[in-house]
Amino acid sequence: MTDVAIGPGTAITLNFAIKLEDGQIIDSNFDAEPARFEFGDGNIPEGFEQALLGLKTGEHVELTIAPERGFGMHNPSNIQIMPRSQFKDMELEPGLVVSFQEPGGELPGMITDFNDDKVTVDFNHPLAGKTLIFEVDVKAVEAA
Numbered sequence: 002m003t004d005v006a007i008g009p010g011t012a013i014t015l016n017f018a019i020k021l022e023d024g025q026i027i028d029s030n031f032d033a034e035p036a037r038f039e040f041g042d043g044n045i046p047e048g049f050e051q052a053l054l055g056l057k058t059g060e061h062v063e064l065t066i067a068p069e070r071g072f073g074m075h076n077p078s079n080i081q082i083m084p085r086s087q088f089k090d091m092e093l094e095p096g097l098v099v100s101f102q103e104p105g106g107e108l109p110g111m112i113t114d115f116n117d118d119k120v121t122v123d124f125n126h127p128l129a130g131k132t133l134i135f136e137v138d139v140k141a142v143e144a145a
Contacts, residue, residue: 005142007053011040014141020134027128035140046071049135058142066133075130080113080123088120 007013014037018029030036038044040053048070056062068074091099097112099122110122 004057005144007040007056007139007142009040010145012141012143012145013038013040013053013139016138016140018134018136020136022132022134027133031138039145052135053137053139056137056139056142058139061138062136064135064137066135068130068132071131071133072126072128073130075125079125080121081110083120083122085115085118085120088115093120 005011014035016029016031016035018031019027021027036044040050048066051070052064052066088099093112093115095113095115098109099112100107100109102108108124110124111127112120113123114121
């Protein structure tokens with residue numbers, strides 16, 4: 002077995018968990034098959050990928066990912082107020098995620114508030130502005 006470190010030109014197999022600072026698990030594959038991807042292929046956010054640089058097979062670490070390196074900062078300009086008429090036949094409630102067709106594809110937004118005239122939609126990623134704990138168990142690192 003070679004002692005290859007994670008970096009450009011490597012294929013990585015790992016189990017992971019993404020947690021909030023209070024320990025709440027957002028996503029995990031520790032109870033499933035490990036994920037496999039090539040460094041730089043866009044399958045994981047760049048900030049998470051950069052945090053993996055230099056790790057080797059067998060390493061199990063918890064890495065803290067600042068919001069700027071994870072899903073970005075919460076951006077107030079990503080909150081839009083839209084006419085209620087755009088949501089005609091919908092049962093609205095705070096926390097409901099709705100998708101809008103954009104030229105670049107679907108854009109999800111979360112309803113945060115509404116009344117008879119207006120609906121407030123937050124287009125920030127749900128994890129924007131949050132510091133995340135990225136737990137990683139590296140199963141294999143190979144030349145791609």
